[in-house]
Amino acid sequence: MQYGSVFKKARKLSGLSQEVLAEKMFMPRSTISKVENNKMELKLSDAIRWFNATQAPEALAAMLCGVDIATIAQHLSMLVGGLIRWI
Template sequence: MRFGPVLRKMRKGAGMSQESMANELHMSISNISRLETDKYELKAVDLIRWCKVTNNPDVLMALYAGAEVVNQLQPITQLITGTILFLGGV
């Protein structure tokens, strides 16, 4: 799976620049760029921190469930939220 497009979409959706993301994650701007272009291997800990910084825990849930998250983050959020509500909450 290519994570770069997902990471970029989450960052932009949070209204963050690559520079602000780099500051939050204590990384260089070039590493942020490499992650978003799949030129750098994404570590699980970095994915978790990225999701926290951009307020996207739903992406982790979708990845865990095996859902495709590359093209549309919002519909997946609605699907997961709807599923959780259907199951009576968490």
């Protein structure tokens, strides 16, 4: 399975450029690009560091469980909306 888009989305949502994320992770910017373009896979420890650096631990959890992040967000939004109406 290819996860480059998940890594890229987490980086973009955090507002980090490839250069800034590379500095935070002590990696070359080219490595960030290769991961996002599915030309390189990360070790689990580096994936954890990526999602910590981008403040997106839920993306890591969803990826590890094989769940689509957009689906989770949609279900949570419906749940919260239902709770608000109920209250």
